[in-house]
Amino acid sequence: DTEVTQTPKHLVMGMTNKKSLKCEQHMGHRAMYWYKQKAKKPPELMFVYSYEKLSINESVPSRFSPECPNSSLLNLHLHALQPEDSALYLCASSHPGGGETQYFGPGTRLLVL
Amino acid sequence: RKEVEQDPGPFNVPEGATVAFNCTYSNSASQSFFWYRQDCRKEPKLLMSVYSSGNEDGRFTAQLNRASQYISLLIRDSKLSDSATYLCVVNSRNTDKLIFGTGTRLQVFP
Numbered sequence A: 001d002t003e004v005t006q007t008p009k010h011l012v013m014g015m016t017n018k019k020s021l022k023c024e025q026h027m028g029h030r031a032m033y034w035y036k037q038k039a040k041k042p043p044e045l046m047f048v049y050s051y052e053k054l055s056i057n058e059s060v061p062s063r064f065s066p067e068c069p070n071s072s073l074l075n076l077h078l079h080a081l082q083p084e085d086s087a088l089y090l091c092a093s094s095h096p097g098g099g100e101t102q103y104f105g106p107g108t109r110l111l112v113l
Numbered sequence B: 001r002k003e004v005e006q007d008p009g010p011f012n013v014p015e016g017a018t019v020a021f022n023c024t025y026s027n028s029a030s031q032s033f034f035w036y037r038q039d040c041r042k043e044p045k046l047l048m049s050v051y052s053s054g055n056e057d058g059r060f061t062a063q064l065n066r067a068s069q070y071i072s073l074l075i076r077d078s079k080l081s082d083s084a085t086y087l088c089v090v091n092s093r094n095t096d097k098l099i100f101g102t103g104t105r106l107q108v109f110p
Helices: none
Strands: A004-007 A010-013 A018-025 A031-037 A044-050 A053-057 A064-070 A073-079 A087-094 A108-112 B004-006 B011-014 B019-025 B030-038 B044-050 B055-057 B060-065 B070-075 B084-092 B098-100 B104-109
Touching: A004 A087, A010 A018, A018 A031, A018 A087, A031 A064, A031 A073, A044 A064, A044 A073, A053 A064, A073 A087, B004 B084, B011 B019, B019 B084, B019 B104, B030 B060, B030 B070, B044 B055, B044 B060, B044 B070, B070 B084
Parallel strands: A010 A108, B011 B104
Antiparallel strands: A004 A018, A018 A073, A031 A044, A031 A087, A044 A053, A064 A073, A087 A108, B004 B019, B019 B070, B030 B044, B030 B084, B055 B060, B060 B070, B084 B098, B084 B104
């Protein structure tokens, strides 16, 4: 089973709201990722967790706050977002260590008003 | 210079055609190479990994030339369902970070 699930599928939020995106995998992967993708652009890496510890933060603004409660779950907490943060947010997972295939979830399509 | 470069296309080809995509990467320390496919408004999905010896999966053939830092994907007998964006993806040694090309758009018409 190479399934990564994400909820919600769609999210509309105001700039003062607080919301969370959720990601889950049961493939035994110990590396999990958040990406942001704008239309007609490739995915941009935001965060990497390896063995439940944050290993890469690609200089993402603090209004995005990741959390990895256990080896199967990854959250992205959103607060005080801007309209330009509207995008598709993709979660992925892989075995850690470099060079491994990453499997993507279906994404959450976020609209910030 | 971008770390991974691809021709953005679009490539418009008739059903049954053979089409080739190319990709170059700048970091000679790159260790792993992939082609992902992404349909409109969907997530990227692994099409195939790319090995130095070349590899084939049905109508798809991938090649890697480490000396020239060049990766290719050949699609034979194109189907309408092959219409998608093809992403060239490279991973650096000892890091979990994938570097994506901008993608090549393929449109197969009847």
